[in-house]
Amino acid sequence: MHCTRISLSLRHSRNATVYMYRIVNLPVKIELVKLHKREHKSEPFLRVNKFGQVPALCVERQKGQVKFVLSESSAILKYLSEKYPSIVSESKMYSDDLREKAKIWSALDWYQTTIRSSAAGVSWHAFVAGNMGGKVSLELAKHYEERLKMSLDVLETLRLGDTFPFLNEREHPSIADLLVIEDIVNLVVLKGSPFREELSSLDQLLAERPRVRKWRDAVMRINKPLWDEIHGVLEMVAENASKKIDSESRRRRFDDVASMSRL
Numbered sequence: 685m686h687c688t689r690i691s692l693s694l695r696h697s698r699n700a701t702v703y704m705y706r707i708v709n710l711p712v713k714i715e716l717v718k719l720h721k722r723e724h725k726s727e728p729f730l731r732v733n734k735f736g737q738v739p740a741l742c743v744e745r746q747k748g749q750v751k752f753v754l755s756e757s758s759a760i761l762k763y764l765s766e767k768y769p770s771i772v773s774e775s776k777m778y779s780d781d782l783r784e785k786a787k788i789w790s791a792l793d794w795y796q797t798t799i800r801s802s803a804a805g806v807s808w809h810a811f812v813a814g815n816m817g818g819k820v821s822l823e824l825a826k827h828y829e830e831r832l833k834m835s836l837d838v839l840e841t842l843r844l845g846d847t848f849p850f851l852n853e854r855e856h857p858s859i860a861d862l863l864v865i866e867d868i869v870n871l872v873v874l875k876g877s878p879f880r881e882e883l884s885s886l887d888q889l890l891a892e893r894p895r896v897r898k899w900r901d902a903v904m905r906i907n908k909p910l911w912d913e914i915h916g917v918l919e920m921v922a923e924n925a926s927k928k929i930d931s932e933s934r935r936r937r938f939d940d941v942a943s944m945s946r947l
């Protein structure tokens with residue numbers, strides 16, 4: 685029996701892989717890994733992926749007998765695109781043409797050292813670290829924000845164009861669009877950051893970069909109900925954190941007024 689199993693987290697930014705499997709309906713079983721419960725560092729998960737990170741693709745020979753494990757989202761997306769060429773060519777998210785494929789790889793490689801490293805740095809230091817038992821840091825969040833803005837400017841002026849909304853001026857989205865967008869839309873968590881007044885919000889970053897905003901909307905529209913289902917969790921986490929900050933600042937204002945009136 686040959687079965688493909690994928691371990692993924694819906695709480696964090698590797699949603700590109702889930703979006704892709706579900707859009708093209710790949711025969712992959714998706715297992716959620718709860719990072720906040722540190723399941724990615726648990727013995728059973730480390731037996732599958734020794735790097736202790738999501739996503740991890742795991743091909744089992746038969747139940748419990750692992751045949752092949754692959755980490756790194758872009759490698760997983762490329763592997764599955766090559767493995768299921770008919771499915772992927774129907775959705776046009778990959779290509780049989782070497783040059784077109786190389787353009788997709790180029791966008792994926794570019795993303796790792798630009799958008800990924802900066803956007804994940806901002807999200808982590810402004811919000812996620814606080815939820816994972818660590819400390820948030822405005823200084824570090826600002827440092828990564830500078831780099832993020834430079835990367836978004838390259839995306840706006842050089843990687844996207846006006847003819848078609850997708851990367852490499854493609855008429856159809858590719859696996860690169862699905863991955864590159866994720867770290868950008870994950871910036872929604874900045875709503876719930878204690879530094880939200882000091883940092884640019886996702887909406888501000890997109891308002892200043894109309895091509896990036898148009899591209900984000902186009903990737904969402906590939907399958908809007910599915911997009912909402914996959915990204916709803918993060919929106920909810922950010923919204924709840926933001927409400928908590930609002931109510932704490934209302935309570936502080938109330939306490940200040942109460943102590944002034946006692947003077």
Ligand SMILES: N[C@@H](CCC(=O)N[C@@H](CS)C(=O)NCC(=O)O)C(=O)O
Nearest residue numbers: 696697698736737738739756757758
């Ligand atoms: N370069 C890797 C990054 C994977 C990654 O950073 N995954 C995060 C979730 S988005 C994770 O597993 N974090 C937990 C940890 O590093 O301990 C990829 O593209 O797959």
